[in-house]
Amino acid sequence: MPAELWRRTSTVRRVFAPVVRTSVSAPTRRGGDAYRNFALPCLQKLAYKLRTRPRTNFSILSNGEKSSAPCKLVRGKYNAPMSDTGKGLLKDLFTLALLIVVVVIPIRVFVVSPFVVDGESMHPTFENLDYLIVDELLYDFKAPARGDVIVFRYPGNPSVFYIKRIIGLPGETVSINHGAVTITTADGQTIGLAEPYIVNEDATYTKKVSLNPGEYFVMGDNRPNSSDSRVWGPLPKKDIIGRVDLRLLPVKESGLFPGATSYASQASTTELVTP
Secondary structure, three states: OOOOHHHHOOEEEEOOOOOOOOOOOOOOOHHHHHHHHHHHHHHHHHHHHHHHOOOOOOEEOOOOOEEOOOOOOOOOOOOOOHHHHHHHHHHHHHHHHHHHHHHHHHHHHHHEEEEEEEOOOOOOOOOOOOEEEEEOOHHHOOOOOOOOEEEEEEOOEEEEEEEEEEEEOOOOEEEEEOOEEEEEOOOOEEEEOOOOOOOOOOOOOEEEEEOOOOEEEEEOOOHHHOOOHHHHOOEEHHHEEEEEEEEEEOHHHOEEOOOOOOOOOOEEEEOOOOO
16 A cells, blocks of 8 residues: 555544624614714703703603603613623523523534544545544444445544445455455455446455454545555444434535445356365
């Protein structure tokens, strides 16, 4: 395997919720209107009366009439009490925080995770910078299947995440003869694997690997530019993060179960054992 292959293989980067910029509306003028229409005339007239008749004990309303009540800002629908506004804001913030703690964080940590593809080892199924959602809960209820596109921790460095396709299952033997893949199942059936997702064949590989329980053989769809089980060996199940169930970006390629495939049309025979 060429040394530069390690630099070309596709990794994925775990990401948090994307930053979404929203447009900012023009500043509201409700407070200014209230001040200009109600408070300012009242204050101006009150100041005038105080200057000309210091002992006057009444205020002038905005309509010019006298009032014995102290001059004050007329409360309307645009002038809610500050105490009420503060309580409503605190209630909204508390509700949002509770929603994040109870719903968002558990889903983000235990159910699904977003990843961004970095590299071209899964071309043409996935391209560089594709934004993917990975189901982390699925394999707690069912075993990984052949053909699943998965994200996993690279066994040689658990801080690095790889994206590959499952080719061989536990207990099977994977044979590669000049790029052609043959699977010998645990019950002795031999399967010639038809792989419609491959556009770049790699006819240089000839390899045979037997998988132990809990081990998987994974490969990238772009075989000449993929560092996978052909290089660093089988993948332990404990390193699997989950299956890629959704692609969000690019938008024109978005959809459920990207990379899903079927081997229904593959040719299969039964291995003959001669005495």
